[in-house]
Amino acid sequence: MVCFGHLLFKPEALSWLFILHNYMDLTDNIVDNPFIRPHINSAAATYDIAFDPEYMDLAVATSHLTGEKINRFTHIQQSRDDMVKKPKFLRAIGRKTGTCFQRCVGWDALNTVYSVSYEIDQKYGTDYHERVCNYVKYIQKNDLMVVGGMTDPKGDRGLPPHKQPDPDLFVHVVEKKEDGIIVRGAKAHQTGAANSHEILVMPTVSLKPEDKDYAVSFALPLDTPGITLIFGRQTNDERKLGTLDQGNPTYGVVGGEALVVFNDVFVPWERVFMLGETEFVGMLVERFATYHRHNYGACKVGVIDVLIGATALMADYNGVPKASHIKDKIIEMVYLNENMHATSLAAGYESRALPAGNYYPHTMYANITKQSITRYHYEICRLAHDITGGFIATLPSEKDLAHPVVGPMITKYFQATAGVPTLDRIKIGRLIENVTGGTSLVESMHGAGSPQAQRVMILRDANLEQLKKLAKDIVGIDEEE
Numbered sequence: 457m458v459c460f461g462h463l464l465f466k467p468e469a470l471s472w473l474f475i476l477h478n479y480m481d482l483t484d485n486i487v488d489n490p491f492i493r494p495h496i497n498s499a500a501a502t503y504d505i506a507f508d509p510e511y512m513d514l515a516v517a518t519s520h521l522t523g524e525k526i527n528r529f530t531h532i533q534q535s536r537d538d539m540v541k542k543p544k545f546l547r548a549i550g551r552k553t554g555t556c557f558q559r560c561v562g563w564d565a566l567n568t569v570y571s572v573s574y575e576i577d578q579k580y581g582t583d584y585h586e587r588v589c590n591y592v593k594y595i596q597k598n599d600l601m602v603v604g605g606m607t608d609p610k611g612d613r614g615l616p617p618h619k620q621p622d623p624d625l626f627v628h629v630v631e632k633k634e635d636g637i638i639v640r641g642a643k644a645h646q647t648g649a650a651n652s653h654e655i656l657v658m659p660t661v662s663l664k665p666e667d668k669d670y671a672v673s674f675a676l677p678l679d680t681p682g683i684t685l686i687f688g689r690q691t692n693d694e695r696k697l698g699t700l701d702q703g704n705p706t707y708g709v710v711g712g713e714a715l716v717v718f719n720d721v722f723v724p725w726e727r728v729f730m731l732g733e734t735e736f737v738g739m740l741v742e743r744f745a746t747y748h749r750h751n752y753g754a755c756k757v758g759v760i761d762v763l764i765g766a767t768a769l770m771a772d773y774n775g776v777p778k779a780s781h782i783k784d785k786i787i788e789m790v791y792l793n794e795n796m797h798a799t800s801l802a803a804g805y806e807s808r809a810l811p812a813g814n815y816y817p818h819t820m821y822a823n824i825t826k827q828s829i830t831r832y833h834y835e836i837c838r839l840a841h842d843i844t845g846g847f848i849a850t851l852p853s854e855k856d857l858a859h860p861v862v863g864p865m866i867t868k869y870f871q872a873t874a875g876v877p878t879l880d881r882i883k884i885g886r887l888i889e890n891v892t893g894g895t896s897l898v899e900s901m902h903g904a905g906s907p908q909a910q911r912v913m914i915l916r917d918a919n920l921e922q923l924k925k926l927a928k929d930i931v932g933i934d935e936e937e
């Protein structure tokens with residue numbers, strides 16, 4: 457059956473999820489939909505781990521608001537210990553799923569809005585922080601998954617929101633009512649949106665007073681009337697209709713991103729956390745970015761642990777584990793990966809309390825971490841491809857393997873070291889293809905901001921004037937003169 461723009465999600469609520477893949481027979485059961493199911497499984501790992509005795513210390517925290525035990529993904533971080541546990545926790549899940557498990561974005565959004573709402577209230581006497589605290593309690597009590605909704609479509613990147621020919625390319629308020637506000641616009645690339653409960657929306661760029669209507673932060677359930685989710689296409693995603701060819705059949709690849717469209721959606725006042733305070737938007741964007749960049753030396757490092765393991769296995773299967781250049785390349789993969797984790801841990805160890813009391817990573821180390829992933833992940837994948845060989849680019853399909861005539865030929869001609877089943881070699885090859893593929897790499901490049909955004913922060917925090925003074929002091933150049 458040919459389906460286009462198939463309606464999948466809560467038709468009675470006019471809240472829709474579209475999957476624009478025109479060759480599949482879709483059911484209206486979102487949970488069993490093969491395009492979404494792996495992302496659900498991956499998100500489920502963030503729930504399962506909280507019941508695993510081995511990881512409980514990392515996965516369970518105590519709410520500072522209620523004193524109750526909660527899943528760490530809903531925690532407002534209270535100490536350096538929390539900020540060090542965060543990367544250890546994310547790495548542990550990445551090692552289990554071998555892909556993005558989606559839930560950190562909303563966690564970072566909660567911590568961001570918690571801190572910024574406090575500072576807005578200090579200035580204006582508003583009650584945003586109390587609203588955020590009530591929201592956090594609700595999320596914690598029900599252990600909900602929240603999308604961190606920052607990135608707007610942005611239109612012409614050189615123009616601020618109010619100068620865009622289409623005013624909806626950034627989320628904005630179109631009406632204020634007695635009981636709340638009406639919002640319009642969209643958030644792009646929203647990780648985990650198809651299988652999350654809520655979305656927490658924040659502005660995406662610093663704003664001037666002319667853009668007051670765009671300075672809005674709010675939270676809504678994702679099945680609110682007027683919200684439409686348009687699911688993203690991934691490299692080779694029709695392979696999700698099979699198993700073996702996916703590479704990571706249980707957990708998929710990346711986070712099942714969607715475009716989330718707000719078509720004149722009502723937000724009640726108790727869910728509005730910022731409205732018009734443009735001078736706080738830069739602070740909010742920087743806080744969210746820093747929280748989120750901290751994570752990349754953790755979740756991705758866990759995924760790369762899986763990749764290094766797969767690559768080393770492939771070297772075994774291919775009969776070259778002892779070759780000196782192979783060992784050296786694997787050492788390089790480990791070296792780069794541990795570098796990223798080390799800077800992420802450092803960002804946690806050097807974290808500090810914000811005025812609201814919650815902890816915030818060291819900005820330089822968090823930005824270094826994210827900048828490194830934009831480069832090292834590519835380099836690590838290059839080394840994985842080098843060691844694996846070309847067969848991951850030319851492998852026949854799962855169906856071919858099951859074919860009575862060509863299947864045995866594939867088994868014969870894709871074998872390597874005696875004793876290693878060809879099927880195992882194909883499975884590991886497909887996993888390497890999955891983890892090193894386009895969709896996965898692009899997330900490392902652009903997730904939590906494109907590389908230039910980190911370089912701007914690195915330059916700011918480097919404090920070049922102070923460094924120049926160090927040099928002058930050593931050679932005796934007088935500051936005054």
Ligand SMILES: Cc1cc2nc3c(=O)[nH]c(=O)nc-3n(C[C@H](O)[C@H](O)[C@H](O)COP(=O)(O)OP(=O)(O)OC[C@H]3O[C@@H](n4cnc5c(N)ncnc54)[C@H](O)[C@@H]3O)c2cc1C
Nearest residue numbers: 561604605606607613645646647899902903904905906908
């Ligand atoms: C897999 C994936 C998952 C994601 N998940 C989420 C999520 O859960 N939530 C969320 O909110 N966002 C998410 N993002 C979005 C991510 O934060 C953005 O992709 C990132 O901020 C870059 O924005 P963009 O994609 O619009 O690219 P652009 O901003 O268009 O960047 C493209 C290039 O243009 C440059 N550029 C852009 N603007 C300017 C300018 N004004 N001047 C000079 N150069 C400029 C950039 O530096 C970059 O080199 C995700 C992205 C990916 C790929």
